[in-house]
Amino acid sequence: xTPLLSVRDLKRHYAVxxxxxxxxxxxxxxxxxxxxxxxxxxxxxGLVGESGCGKSTTAKLVLGHIPATxxxxxxxxxxxxxxxxxxxxxxxxxxxxxxxxxxGALDRRLTIADQIGEPLxxxxxxxxxxxxxxxxxxxxxxxxxxxxxxxxxxxxxxxxQRQRVVIARxxxxxxxxxxxxxxxxxxxVSIQAQVLNLLDDLRARxxxxxxxxxxxxxxxxxxxxxxxxxxxGRIVEEGPPEAxxxxxxxxxxxxxxxxxxxxxxxxxxxxxxxxGDPPNPVDTPPGCAFHPRCPVAIARCRVEKPALVAEGDRAxxxxxxxxxxxxxxxxxxx
Amino acid sequence: xxxxxxVTISDLTVDFDQGHRFVRALHGxxxxxxxxxxxGVVGESGCGKSITWLAAxxxxxxxARIGGSVRLGENELAxxxxxxxxxxxxxxxxxxxxxxxxxLNPVHRIGRQLVEALTLHRGMAGAAARAEAARLLGRxxxxxxAQRLNEYPHEMSGGMNQRVMIAMALAGEPEVLVADxxxxxxxxxxxxxxxxxxxxxxxxxxxxxxLISHDLGVVADMADRIAVMxxxxxxxxxxxxxxxxxxxxxxxxGLIAALPDIGGPKRRxxxxxGTVPPPDRLPPGCAFEPRCTLSIDACRAGRPxxxxxxxxxxxxxxxxxxxxxxxxxxxxxxxxxxxxxxxLVPA
Numbered sequence: 001x002t003p004l005l006s007v008r009d010l011k012r013h014y015a016v017x018x019x020x021x022x023x024x025x026x027x028x029x030x031x032x033x034x035x036x037x038x039x040x041x042x043x044x045x046g047l048v049g050e051s052g053c054g055k056s057t058t059a060k061l062v063l064g065h066i067p068a069t070x071x072x073x074x075x076x077x078x079x080x081x082x083x084x085x086x087x088x089x090x091x092x093x094x095x096x097x098x099x100x101x102x103x104g105a106l107d108r109r110l111t112i113a114d115q116i117g118e119p120l121x122x123x124x125x126x127x128x129x130x131x132x133x134x135x136x137x138x139x140x141x142x143x144x145x146x147x148x149x150x151x152x153x154x155x156x157x158x159x160x161q162r163q164r165v166v167i168a169r170x171x172x173x174x175x176x177x178x179x180x181x182x183x184x185x186x187x188x189v190s191i192q193a194q195v196l197n198l199l200d201d202l203r204a205r206x207x208x209x210x211x212x213x214x215x216x217x218x219x220x221x222x223x224x225x226x227x228x229x230x231x232x233g234r235i236v237e238e239g240p241p242e243a244x245x246x247x248x249x250x251x252x253x254x255x256x257x258x259x260x261x262x263x264x265x266x267x268x269x270x271x272x273x274x275x276g277d278p279p280n281p282v283d284t285p286p287g288c289a290f291h292p293r294c295p296v297a298i299a300r301c302r303v304e305k306p307a308l309v310a311e312g313d314r315a316x317x318x319x320x321x322x323x324x325x326x327x328x329x330x331x332x333x334x
Numbered sequence: 335x336x337x338x339x340x341v342t343i344s345d346l347t348v349d350f351d352q353g354h355r356f357v358r359a360l361h362g363x364x365x366x367x368x369x370x371x372x373x374g375v376v377g378e379s380g381c382g383k384s385i386t387w388l389a390a391x392x393x394x395x396x397x398a399r400i401g402g403s404v405r406l407g408e409n410e411l412a413x414x415x416x417x418x419x420x421x422x423x424x425x426x427x428x429x430x431x432x433x434x435x436x437x438l439n440p441v442h443r444i445g446r447q448l449v450e451a452l453t454l455h456r457g458m459a460g461a462a463a464r465a466e467a468a469r470l471l472g473r474x475x476x477x478x479x480a481q482r483l484n485e486y487p488h489e490m491s492g493g494m495n496q497r498v499m500i501a502m503a504l505a506g507e508p509e510v511l512v513a514d515x516x517x518x519x520x521x522x523x524x525x526x527x528x529x530x531x532x533x534x535x536x537x538x539x540x541x542x543x544x545l546i547s548h549d550l551g552v553v554a555d556m557a558d559r560i561a562v563m564x565x566x567x568x569x570x571x572x573x574x575x576x577x578x579x580x581x582x583x584x585x586x587x588g589l590i591a592a593l594p595d596i597g598g599p600k601r602r603x604x605x606x607x608g609t610v611p612p613p614d615r616l617p618p619g620c621a622f623e624p625r626c627t628l629s630i631d632a633c634r635a636g637r638p639x640x641x642x643x644x645x646x647x648x649x650x651x652x653x654x655x656x657x658x659x660x661x662x663x664x665x666x667x668x669x670x671x672x673x674x675x676x677x678l679v680p681a
Contacts, residue, residue, distance in 0.1 A: 221594060
């Protein structure tokens with residue numbers, strides 16, 4: 001089966017000027033630096049990583065919002081480019097996006113019903129009015145918005161309700177792929193659970209595939225069929241979330257997983273506290289980008305960039321994957 | 335050992351002036367904290383967890399009317415003159431905030447800002463102040479401290495800036511450090527570094543730590559005791575182990591069950607239905623009643639008071655007995671039966 005979305009060796013580099021004002025030397029910021037991934041129909045791929053690792057840039061590239069420096073993006077057999085022509089629009093209606101900040105993603109001057117109906121106005125101009133109204137009502141019902149909210153404006157709703165509006169709007173055209181960029185990060189815990197359950201239910205009902213981006217490993221584990229961990233523009237590990245979070249293979253994933261405090265592990269967590277900050281993406285170290293912070297790095301890591309190597313349903317980009325990395329830093333058995 | 339409360343907040347209320355009327359944001363909060371103790375305060379946005387401490391330190395401005403009492407040792411802070419408060423703020427009680435880059439002055443070097451704090455609280459000046467500033471920076475884990483004093487906040491990362499804020503808070507050698515969402519703006523691996531630093535400093539200086547957070551995981555990891563707030567009230571308070579092993583308020587249970595987990599079997603999240611009511615439209619009875627699955631008529635009639643259940647566990651719920659009889663949402667009762675031994679640093 002060919003995947004719905006397949007991305008190969010995707011790169012996005014920005015030309016920047018290094019600190020020093022006018023006299024700064026030009027440099028290259030490698031926001032995304034060779035990402036390959038595939039999403040099957042109905043599947044959810046979670047993308048985790050810390051800020052600046054290239055998660056959101058990957059999302060924008062996949063949707064063709066910004067042009068790629070190199071690499072290919074295939075969506076259902078067609079190539080996605082950043083040329084916004086009729087072909088792109090035809091693809092784009094099948095790929096929708098949910099943003100982190102729902103208030104910023106909504107038009108403050110449009111009523112809720114108008115917002116949700118807008119994709120229909122654009123892509124289904126021929127649809128009769130009555131049918132459109134019915135469709136909007138059924139979407140509102142599906143995401144748990146009361147019918148009387150149709151005439152309200154975004155500022156009159158709570159954060160959770162606004163995110164429901166964004167979700168309803170994204171689903172208006174029955175998309176095949178939903179790109180969710182930190183969809184619940186701005187919401188409180190109890191509302192976050194409501195929205196995650198809603199997305200889960202809608203996915204079960206309509207069968208969309210999703211690229212689910214979050215910095216929160218717990219949320220990604222909850223939502224994903226597969227998960228990819230990014231560090232400085234590259235995927236360093238990929239696999240089923242249960243396996244990756246129970247027994248991470250890459251030293252970075254191990255540190256990331258061990259850094260998550262949960263009520264379940266309070267006080268009994270064996271933590272790997274990484275020294276230092278992620279390096280500047282303008283000035284990525286040679287070899288493995290993680291080696292300056294890696295507790296188990298060897299000489300080879302400083303010179304040779306490890307490739308993402310698949311084994312079974314998991315893949316990892318580390319010279320020491322498996323035995324070496326694991327022997328040094330055992331994680332507490334859960 | 336008997337706990338010697340060191341900061342005691344009793345029946346603290348805050349009303350905000352909305353122009354034509356006052357809206358009550360804090361409805362009589364009572365809390366105390368002992369020397370060397372870590373108190374976690376959790377709740378969702380708008381529950382009053384930050385306002386409690388901003389009010390205690392007189393940082394809410396003129397539009398807030400404050401009632402009740404805040405005692406720090408022998409001193410009464412509520413309605414104290416500005417001069418008294420100014421000597422206590424940053425001195426005996428220091429506070430750090432969520433966003434370090436907006437708490438630091440962008441046009442002054444780190445060193446100047448640290449020296450300013452040292453001059454204000456410890457009367458230091460010149461080379462001595464500069465040496466102490468470098469020592470503090472080193473203490474919070476910043477390498478090349480002497481050199482870093484010459485940098486501006488924008489030249490440092492978010493985690494580094496939060497370390498600078500902590501160093502500045504330590505400048506006054508505080509007895510209590512109030513950390514308001516100190517790691518919310520930081521990445522996971524940096525969050526772990528900052529929490530470790532706070533834990534170390536508390537042990538070393540014997541200062542009390544108030545950790546305000548929306549993240550149950552962070553609080554579970556750090557606190558000896560936890561207060562859960564909802565709609566301007568404390569609805570449950572207990573030791574950390576007790577709170578997670580036997581949460582007695584339906585809201586606390588709801589919060590724990592709503593949290594996805596990193597290990598164990600994947601389960602559907604138990605969400606709390608509905609939303610938090612706005613402060614000017616609270617129901618007459620228990621504020622959580624409209625969202626509660628266990629509510630009875632009595633919950634609508636009157637507001638339950640915070641009542642003791644033994645073992646230092648307090649809960650404001652008429653149905654606490656029924657809540658406790660129910661199985662834990664995670665089905666993980668007993669997992670933490672072997673107490674993990676949160677040690678209290680003796681005062």
